[in-house]
Amino acid sequence: MFDTTNDPATNGLTGRTILTGDRPTGQLHLGHLAGTLLARRALQEENRQTILVADLQALTDNAGNPAKVSGNLLEVVLDYLAVGIDPEKTVIARQSRMPELMEMTLLFLNLVTVSRLQRNPTIKTEVEARGFGESIPAGFLCYPVSQAADITAFGADLVPAGDDQAPLIELSNEIAARVNRLAGSEVLRRAELLRSRAPRLPGIDGHGKMSKSACNAILLSDSSDEIRRKVMAMYTDPDHLKVSDPGKVEGNVVFAMLDAFDPDQEEVENLKDRYRAGGLGDMALKRRLEPILQELIAPIRTQRAFLSRDMGEVAAILDRGTERAREDVAPRLAGVRRAFGL
Ligand code: TRP
Numbered sequence: 001m002f003d004t005t006n007d008p009a010t011n012g013l014t015g016r017t018i019l020t021g022d023r024p025t026g027q028l029h030l031g032h033l034a035g036t037l038l039a040r041r042a043l044q045e046e047n048r049q050t051i052l053v054a055d056l057q058a059l060t061d062n063a064g065n066p067a068k069v070s071g072n073l074l075e076v077v078l079d080y081l082a083v084g085i086d087p088e089k090t091v092i093a094r095q096s097r098m099p100e101l102m103e104m105t106l107l108f109l110n111l112v113t114v115s116r117l118q119r120n121p122t123i124k125t126e127v128e129a130r131g132f133g134e135s136i137p138a139g140f141l142c143y144p145v146s147q148a149a150d151i152t153a154f155g156a157d158l159v160p161a162g163d164d165q166a167p168l169i170e171l172s173n174e175i176a177a178r179v180n181r182l183a184g185s186e187v188l189r190r191a192e193l194l195r196s197r198a199p200r201l202p203g204i205d206g207h208g209k210m211s212k213s214a215c216n217a218i219l220l221s222d223s224s225d226e227i228r229r230k231v232m233a234m235y236t237d238p239d240h241l242k243v244s245d246p247g248k249v250e251g252n253v254v255f256a257m258l259d260a261f262d263p264d265q266e267e268v269e270n271l272k273d274r275y276r277a278g279g280l281g282d283m284a285l286k287r288r289l290e291p292i293l294q295e296l297i298a299p300i301r302t303q304r305a306f307l308s309r310d311m312g313e314v315a316a317i318l319d320r321g322t323e324r325a326r327e328d329v330a331p332r333l334a335g336v337r338r339a340f341g342l
Pocket of ligand 1: 019020021022023052054057147150151159161
């Protein structure tokens, strides 16, 4: 069970300056809950935490469909609030309303080469996945520089994220070092990756990770009927035809979900042994999983529905967070400007 109160990755962390961000391209789902939302909720207690809703970064590969970004901006904020991210403890800020970040990005662009960006492993993978070929939008190629501005502007020393973000943090640290060399003093800090302990949750269809665009996600707003339907449709082992057949645990989405959310992990290990040996049916497993997911999501869905009755307030929370964030980053922008003699 991914319980952040006992999570060695978040427990005991105090006094750190933490930045995370999300591209608002869809509502958040169970994968986000296991991967980052619960950790953020725990981290906000003893640390200075900012969450950046990265709508500019989202546009770098969605410029043809900006409504996908604007339409999901407040949905994502609503998801944060519904899981218990408290705007009094965590600053929630909107990237596109922070001109400081854009100015820092533009200055930072003078410190990196195009070939360095093209060789960035994160960018390479993403360019391939998006099928850009030779037609990479310049904004997309440069988003790691903008992300370096995000990280350094907030003075973050810790960035909780997946492994895929490691090359971006490395680049950010390189840029910070160059700025500091220009300035002759420590204007910007180094940041460190806090690797998410939770494994990537697969989609209910078993094809790759859970994502809303792949239509294989269980959303934090899903009704109990939708959750039931999605559990029943979950990919298991296609060769496990009869209950008595031996079944495969690897790649089996139901087991991935039980690994992530079942409070009785010992029993999950027993079930895996029985499933592998044959004699344990998919339905029995799904009947175990369904109430676990129902209980996990019900309070989030209820809170989300309640908060969504006043979207004006959700927007105001984002505006207030953005104002606080702008005050937070201003002195670091001033230091960067000075480093460049501006
Ligand atoms: N790249 C992150 C993602 O894909 C989003 C992001 C933008 C981010 N700015 C950030 C993450 C700063 C950590 C820190 O979701």
